[in-house]
Amino acid sequence: MAQRIKIIYTPEGGSRRDWIVDLQNPSWDLTYATEKATDWPWGEFTERLGNQSAIATRALLWVLRKRDEPRLTLEAVVPDWDELDFEAECPRCGEWVVDDGHACAPTEAPETDEPAEASPGEA
Numbered sequence: 001m002a003q004r005i006k007i008i009y010t011p012e013g014g015s016r017r018d019w020i021v022d023l024q025n026p027s028w029d030l031t032y033a034t035e036k037a038t039d040w041p042w043g044e045f046t047e048r049l050g051n052q053s054a055i056a057t058r059a060l061l062w063v064l065r066k067r068d069e070p071r072l073t074l075e076a077v078v079p080d081w082d083e084l085d086f087e088a089e090c091p092r093c094g095e096w097v098v099d100d101g102h103a104c105a106p107t108e109a110p111e112t113d114e115p116a117e118a119s120p121g122e123a
């Protein structure tokens with residue numbers, strides 16, 4: 001799994017919000033509140049998140065939304081998969097991609113064994 005993921009939440013009739021979560025270096029509120037909500041320490045939590053655990057996903061969305069909605073309760077968060085999109089930062093090219101295994105756009109000429117600029121033989 002990528003180190004940084006972006007959670008995009010677009011509730012029906014609401015406006016789009018997104019958050020970036022650094023899985024390797026999470027903020028305190030994320031680790032604390034998700035563990036309190038699920039009993040899973042962060043390592044296990046992210047593993048379950050990677051397996052599309054609905055409980056982990058809901059807890060994550062709750063903690064992120066709570067930053068703007070301090071009184072929001074976990075029970076009030078009932079997301080639909082349609083409302084959620086996930087993107088991951090490709091560790092190779094830095095693009096935000098839906099699929100970790102995407103084919104990176106080549107940033108430089110592909111390596112080749114051919115000698116560069118083989119000069120034409122001299123007459």
Ligand SMILES: [Zn+2]
Pocket residue numbers: 090091092093094095102103104105
């Ligand atoms: Zn890439």
